[in-house]
Amino acid sequence: MKRKGLCLLLLLALAGAVQAETVFVTLEKDNALAVVDPVEGKLIKTVPVGQRPRGIAISPDNKFLYVAVSDDNAIKIFDAGTLKEAGKLPSGDDPETFALNPKGDRLYVSNEDDSQVTVIDIAKKKAIKQIKVGVEPEGITVSPDNNWLVSASETTNMVHWIDVKTNAIVENTLVDPRPRAVSFTADSKQLWVTSEMAGTLLILDAAAKQIIKTVKFEVSGVTSDKIQPVGVVIDKDGKRGYVALGPANRVAVINAQTFEVEKVLLVGHRVWNLAFSPDQKRLYTTNGVSNDISIIDLDSQTVTKSVGVGNYPWGVAVKP
Amino acid sequence: MHSINLVFRIIINVLLIIPLFSAGSVYAKAKQAIDIAYLTQEQSVPPPLSNLDPFIKNKGIVGAELGVSDNNTTGEFTGQQFNLKKIIAPLDANVADVFNKELGNKFQFVVVNLPAEQINQLADLPAAKQMLLFDVSTTDDALRNEQCRSNVLHILPSRAMRADALAQYMMKKRWTKWFLVIGPAQEDRLYADAVKRAAKRFGMEIVAEKTWEHTYDARRTAQSDVAVFTQVDDYDVLAVADEQGLFGEYLDYRTWLPRPVIGTQGLVATSWHRNHEQWGAVQIQSRFKEKAGRWMEEQDYAAYLAVRAIGEAATRTKSNDVKPVKDYMLSDAFTLQGYKGEPLSFRSWDGQLRQPVLLAAPRSLVAVAPVEGFLHPKTELDTLGYDQPESQCKWDKQ
Numbered sequence: 165m166k167r168k169g170l171c172l173l174l175l176l177a178l179a180g181a182v183q184a185e186t187v188f189v190t191l192e193k194d195n196a197l198a199v200v201d202p203v204e205g206k207l208i209k210t211v212p213v214g215q216r217p218r219g220i221a222i223s224p225d226n227k228f229l230y231v232a233v234s235d236d237n238a239i240k241i242f243d244a245g246t247l248k249e250a251g252k253l254p255s256g257d258d259p260e261t262f263a264l265n266p267k268g269d270r271l272y273v274s275n276e277d278d279s280q281v282t283v284i285d286i287a288k289k290k291a292i293k294q295i296k297v298g299v300e301p302e303g304i305t306v307s308p309d310n311n312w313l314v315s316a317s318e319t320t321n322m323v324h325w326i327d328v329k330t331n332a333i334v335e336n337t338l339v340d341p342r343p344r345a346v347s348f349t350a351d352s353k354q355l356w357v358t359s360e361m362a363g364t365l366l367i368l369d370a371a372a373k374q375i376i377k378t379v380k381f382e383v384s385g386v387t388s389d390k391i392q393p394v395g396v397v398i399d400k401d402g403k404r405g406y407v408a409l410g411p412a413n414r415v416a417v418i419n420a421q422t423f424e425v426e427k428v429l430l431v432g433h434r435v436w437n438l439a440f441s442p443d444q445k446r447l448y449t450t451n452g453v454s455n456d457i458s459i460i461d462l463d464s465q466t467v468t469k470s471v472g473v474g475n476y477p478w479g480v481a482v483k484p
Numbered sequence: 485m486h487s488i489n490l491v492f493r494i495i496i497n498v499l500l501i502i503p504l505f506s507a508g509s510v511y512a513k514a515k516q517a518i519d520i521a522y523l524t525q526e527q528s529v530p531p532p533l534s535n536l537d538p539f540i541k542n543k544g545i546v547g548a549e550l551g552v553s554d555n556n557t558t559g560e561f562t563g564q565q566f567n568l569k570k571i572i573a574p575l576d577a578n579v580a581d582v583f584n585k586e587l588g589n590k591f592q593f594v595v596v597n598l599p600a601e602q603i604n605q606l607a608d609l610p611a612a613k614q615m616l617l618f619d620v621s622t623t624d625d626a627l628r629n630e631q632c633r634s635n636v637l638h639i640l641p642s643r644a645m646r647a648d649a650l651a652q653y654m655m656k657k658r659w660t661k662w663f664l665v666i667g668p669a670q671e672d673r674l675y676a677d678a679v680k681r682a683a684k685r686f687g688m689e690i691v692a693e694k695t696w697e698h699t700y701d702a703r704r705t706a707q708s709d710v711a712v713f714t715q716v717d718d719y720d721v722l723a724v725a726d727e728q729g730l731f732g733e734y735l736d737y738r739t740w741l742p743r744p745v746i747g748t749q750g751l752v753a754t755s756w757h758r759n760h761e762q763w764g765a766v767q768i769q770s771r772f773k774e775k776a777g778r779w780m781e782e783q784d785y786a787a788y789l790a791v792r793a794i795g796e797a798a799t800r801t802k803s804n805d806v807k808p809v810k811d812y813m814l815s816d817a818f819t820l821q822g823y824k825g826e827p828l829s830f831r832s833w834d835g836q837l838r839q840p841v842l843l844a845a846p847r848s849l850v851a852v853a854p855v856e857g858f859l860h861p862k863t864e865l866d867t868l869g870y871d872q873p874e875s876q877c878k879w880d881k882q
Binding site: 276277279298299300317318319320321322336338340341342360361362363387388389390392411 | 554557558561562764767770771796799819820821825826827860862863864865
């Protein structure tokens with residue numbers, strides 16, 4: 165009896181731990197943030213955050229959320245627990261995508277209209293440098309070893325390799341048309357870049373800064389114009405990568421060793437950005453046109469649920 | 485005294501040489517130049533329909549300039565330098581003479597913003613044989629069919645593509661009975677032909693057809709003439725063919741029956757519109773506006789795309805020579821970003837740029853064609869205009 169009670173307690177505690185995982189989704193047209201319990205598959209609440217929220221990230225200590233509110237020309241800081249506004253960062257005009265460094269003390273913003281990247285010192289809430297890049301920078305990321313900041317410019321069709329110590333461009337790699345998202349492997353040895361217009365994923369060697377593999381996506385029953393790769397994430401074991409295929413309404417599962425496309429999973433309309441659960445057992449996708457998120461169980465590689473969140477879900481971040 | 489002077493001179497010489505060396509290292513990596521010409525002719529100002537839209541003198545040029553500057557940001561990193569030479573033939577000049585004099589043996593890539601009747605006149609000149617011309621102003625279907633030339637690419641959607649775009653949307657709305665109103669100009673006839681072709685392709689019925697024979701006086705035409713003129717059998721939409729915009733604007737709200745207007749006025753099919761802001765379009769709209777101080781017009785968009793197409797192909801082929809650049813442009817590998825949500829490319833059978841067509845009302849973007857549900861085995865974009873099996877263009881026979 166006593167043991168049973170203990171078990172029950174343990175179960176409850178475990179359930180509690182699982183439930184604590186929270187998914188935050190920016191809703192571009194609702195000027196709000198959707199808060200989702202992914203285990204229950206439920207929208208908990210929607211919180212107003214400012215005009216036209218798009219990019220979102222959580223601090224490495226999981227205490228703060230950063231949200232790019234494009235039409236307010238700022239990146240707002242929210243307490244990740246209470247969702248109360250805790251400050252603002254000077255992002256430059258029309259911030260959309262941004263990246264945090266692994267330590268969480270620097271934030272790098274793509275300023276699409278000004279063809280530059282703004283470097284922000286988070287503690288001082290100050291822009292400390294503006295780096296000139298190609299036309300319409302979009303995708304941006306910092307390597308896990310904190311050596312490289314990579315910015316992709318959509319119209320220049322390049323990824324720019326910026327040394328984080330000097331904040332200067334060291335090298336540029338020409339990639340396929342309209343590069344959108346960039347993501348490093350956990351060991352920082354490869355950079356994965358999606359090209360929206362060519363319908364490809366490019367794998368770059370981070371040391372040589374050269375393309376080592378081009379993955380062309382094909383989906384039966386979908387014409388190639390509709391296959392427009394956007395968000396890309398790679399699991400920390402380096403086993404698989406996942407690419408959102410935009411209006412093809414699918415997420416491609418790529419073997420990160422052989423670069424073969426193992427599977428395509430049907431999700432919501434115009435799938436855009438992706439995020440793992442902290443244990444990397446699930447993948448969350450924002451579906452811009454169907455106004456929902458899809459939850460993919462990664463063990464079984466199946467889509468288990470879709471949760472309606474609001475208008476134009478854009479970015480996604482997860483708090484353990 | 486002398487020795488001091490000598491030392492002094494040596495120091496000065498050394499100081500002079502140092503900057504030379506450092507400059508040398510900058511120029512060590514010679515850039516590959518890609519020279520692009522932009523050719524147009526002065527236009528006489530047409531009679532204004534209203535004072536709302538001022539006459540734009542530099543339509544097209546600013547688009548080409550923006551394209552070159554975008555090309556050069558890539559070029560900065562790849563060692564290519566794109567140069568644009570703008571040639572504006574005077575109003576009374578013979579354009580062929582200007583072409584021979586200014587462009588012959590000097591340029592391989594020429595963006596041409598000239599009326600339809602001048603395109604082939606230039607394309608057939610001996611000087612044009614080794615060139616690739618980018619037509620950024622015509623919508624003529626004949627130039628893309630029986631009169632096509634292998635050294636001309638067409639950037640703007642043809643009349644047939646535009647009419648098909650409208651028809652697809654009308655089919656979706658089930659507004660299938662059309663009243664076709666045709667202006668007196670030859671261009672209006674061609675537009676009407678495209679409307680008829682589209683109606684047939686998509687199962688629309690043209691229940692009435694009339695040619696506009698009234699005046700173009702707003703005071704008289706708008707209230708009395710239109711109401712009388714539009715008394716025909718019942719129809720769903722009025723499709724107007726008035727490319728000069730002489731009377732089409734007067735039709736809306738003045739028809740006998742309450743019916744929407746589509747075609748050259750009302751709901752228009754266009755390659756670009758100031759309403760358009762999806763798929764990153766808002767970025768280029770604001771970049772253009774900042775540069776030009778006005779909205780981007782269709783010719784600007786076309787000139788921008790033409791220059792960007794040259795840039796994309798030159799970058800990928802690492803070449804400034806017309807042959808490899810053209811081969812690449814017409815290959816399956818070529819994709820061009822055009823802010824319309826789908827990659828643009830050239831139809832290998834007639835040199836037409838494959839692209840979505842916007843359906844725009846004056847202040848709202850109504851739809852983008854191809855409309856969802858219109859399918860094609862290769863690309864839905866080829867549901868608009870002349871597909872390969874229908875094309876009358878025979879390049880290989882030339």
